[in-house]
Each structure stands twice: as structure tokens, then as C-alpha cells.
Amino acid sequence: MIPTPDLSHLTSQDYDQVYEPAEDTFLLLDALEEDAKNLRDINACVCLEVGIRLCLELYWKNSWPFLYLCTDINPHACKCTVLTGKQNHIDLNVVNGSLVAPFGTRLANNVDVLLFNPPYVPTSEEEVSDAQLSRELGGSWAGGSDGMRITNVLLGRVEGLLSPEGRFYLVALKQNNVPQIVDTMRQKYGFLGEVVLQRRAGREHLFIIRFVRESKNSSS
Template identity: 55%
Template sequence: MLPTPDLSHLTKEDFIRVYEPAEDTFILLDGLENDAVELQNLDPKICLEIGSGSGCVSAFVGKLLGSSRCLYLTTDINPYASKCTVSTGKQNAVPIESITASLDSPLALRLRRNVDLLIFNPPYVPTSSEEADAAQESRGIGGSWAGGTDGMEITGLFLNNLPNLLSTNGRFYLVGVAVNNISAIHQNLRGLRLDGKVILHRRAGREHLYVMKFMRILTP
């Protein structure tokens, strides 16, 4: 069992400004670890995490896969999160390149169909559209959880561009909760020629968390 990355360099003050790893983070780590052999056999060359927060997930993946053969990229709309991600990478001997940006906006063209491992623990909490928009505009910690209608407004924006990012044999891991309508996510992505399944789910208080994995449908 791979340990959770060392976050001892981050302080309480950091976690006022950056999302602190919680149950949604840990179920994602468990899902990735359960797929360790598959991911190691995939031998990804480019890993991209959207919304990296503290950098915990990308540091974990770096330990899972090794840092010598894969380029670890992250984005986060929160500039403080980008700094924390880089420092977490250094703390755990995983070289992470972090970009302060909304979703995949500066990378979409350069990484077109080249991302072998794509990870997103999105802002999935249902809020008003106005609250989600304000959280994104403020570029603060609220952007890590305020998801708009059904918790899907920010996620939906990203999923529409997913086929343009993922490599032919790439894997996409997504965290969601029941209110996001998990079956609708699968149906919508199937319309984009992406097949998926729930690889892990558990209750955490009032939330029912899911980790989903998607791959391209390669048959005609």
C-alpha cells in the first residue's frame, strides 16, 4: 500500500487558501492505486491533473509510476494552489510542472490527443450558477468546490473538450457524487466515444462518492 504523500511542509494557513485533502481525495488515491498495474503497463508519458490543489494526487501518481519517464503537469485556477503543488512535488521528489489556469485552457492545443493519464477531482458541490462563477473569478479556495447547478457546470465545461486531450489509449479518472447524476455523465461521454465505469464508490458522511474511469471507444 502506497502511503499518502508527505504534506508536512504545508501549514494550517496554507489550507485556509488551498483545499485540504479529504475523503474525495483519498478515494481517488485508492482508485488509482487499485489500477496501479494497469497504469504501470500503460507507461504514460504525459499525466495531466486538472485542479491540483495541494498537489497530493499528482505527487501520489508520481510515486506510483515513477518520475523519470513521465511528464507531470497540473493546472489550478488558484495561484496559491499552483505554488503548493510545486512544493508538494519537491517534498515528495516528484517533479511537477504547475500552471495557473482555468481547466485545460492553455494546454488544449499543445497537448491535443497526447495525454495518457488525465485526472480531475472537480468542484462538484451544487451551488447557484452565480456562486460558481464568483468562485472561479475570485481564483480562491471556493473554486475547488463550488460546482453550480447539480455541481456539474464546471465539470461539464471540461468534459466537452475531453476527447481532444486524451491519447488513443489514455485513461481519464473523474471524481463525482450522486447528485451529479453519474449515469448521465456516462451517457454523455459515451456520446463523445468514451466508455466508462465506476471503479470505486463509498459513503463519506452525507456524500456518496464515486471514482469513474473513461477510455476511448476504439471500435468503429
């Protein structure tokens, strides 16, 4: 069991500006723990988390000796993540920027583990645009009319990021239409998707979808 990190240095003012760990964060952690043996079997070395969720970086970095990169559009989230790493004596590679834009082509087909807990809540298109422009807390949850506006941008970039045996873990909400996400990834980008965990959290029904290239065995 991975120990809970020390977050005592964070204040209520911090949580007014960054996403506090919640059920979606812990569900993704559970999926990674269940898949740990398979990730060791593929000798995963590079992990990229898009959209910082406090705790996730520390849980996973603590359990795995690899390069862990994380990006977020919210500068407050980046700052809090760096401070949390120091509080727990762990160096984290944190980059402030939108999705994978800060890396250009430097990570092309070199990411072994790609994690994305996106802004998946259905909102108005105006709300998601404002959230992205402000680069504040709303950017962590406002997802547009079907909750997929930001997710769809990253889905189009997965093929160019993942290593041949790499795995992509996506958090989704029932309203995001999970079967359609899986079908899109196979038809457009050649990835097999499988729901590896799901959980109800209040009114939300959350899913973790794992994707691998179609030539790989999705059940492995």
C-alpha cells in the first residue's frame, strides 16, 4: 500500500485555487496499483501526467523509479505541486503549460505511461473557454457541452506520444459517453480501450479507461 503523502503545508487558500484530491484521483491511483506488475513487465521508464492532481504525483513517484513529468495550465497548481514534493522529500518535474504543448516533439513515442484526469464536467462552451483563458481552478473541471472539449484535444495527440508498448489511462464521467470514447480511439487512432475500474462518487459515475495500441493485447 502506498503511504498517504503529507499535505499539511497546504492551506484553505491553496485549495481555493487548486484541485483538492477527490474520488477521481484515488480511483486512478487504484487502477495504477492494480496494473503495477504489467507496467514493470514493459519496463516503463517515462510517465507523463497531464493536468495535475495533488497526491497522484507523490503516490506514484514514491512507488516507481522513473522520470515523472507533469503539466498543468494553472500556475497555482504547479507551485503547490513543487512545494508538496519538497514537503515529502521528492523531486517532481513540473511544467506550467497547456496539455503537452511545453514539450513540443521531444517526447514523441517515448511516453510509457500517460495519465489524464481531464476537466470532464459538462458545462457551457463559454464556461470552458473562460476557464482555460483564466488558467485557474475552473480549468480543472469545466469540460464544455459534453465534458469532452479538452479531452478530445489530447486524444488526438496520444498516438504521437506513447511508446510502442505504452499505456494511456483516462478518467471519464458517464456523461462523457465512454463507449464512444473507446470507439473513437480505435477507429481514428488505432488504440484498444478497456474500462479497468469504475466507481460511483455521489452523483458522479467515474471510469478509468486504459488504452494500448491495437497490436497489443488489451487484457494484458
